[in-house]
Amino acid sequence: MAETPAISLEEARETLANQPFSKLIGASVVELDRGSGTLRVPLRPELLQQFGLVHGGVLAYAADNALAFAGGTVLGPAVTTRGFSIEFIRPAQGDHLLAVGEVLNQTRRQALTRADxxxxxxxxxxxLVAAAQGMITRVEL
Incomplete structure (x- = not known):
């Protein structure tokens, strides 16, 4: 039997709803399991750059949040991204983005995560338009 995530889908959605930038982007958490999380970002003209492609900042936002939500499933809801790197694989366009994060390794206080x-x-x-890897750290509030 699979372990229960350290943060529920409802808690993840509430966390996202409390982030003004995430609300502006229109992001939603669509799936959450222990060790993984998926974020959806609907694409609209305001999120594109001058050539009609998704702005790199939007791709980085999606990756960062997928990394953090995946990490939160093993570390709990109070996490932050300590750092991440991203590779833009090809220009992005379409109806929406899906950013799928997964935990690669974890300790009690941090998790190494990746996102496609x-x-x-x-x-x-x-x-596949971008891939990222980062370190998610538990924070004391």
Missing amino acids: VFAVAEDGSSK
Whole structure:
């Protein structure tokens, strides 16, 4: 039997709802299991750059949050990103982004995580557009 995540899907959604920037972007947590989390970002013209492609900052935002939510499933809800790197694989366009985060390794206080960001077209087809890896740390509030 799978272990219960240290943060529930409801808690993750509440956390995201309390982030003004996440509300501005329109992001939502769509899946959460112990060791993984998936974030959805609907694409609209305000999130694109001058060539009609998804702005790199939006891709980085999606990756960062997927990393953090995945880490939160093993460390609990009070986490922050200590650092991450991202590789932009191809230009992104489509209906929405899906950022899928997973925990690679963990200790009591931190988790090494990775995220794949996919651009999803209206027909449901998807392409990998970015990949990130980062360290998520538990914070004392």
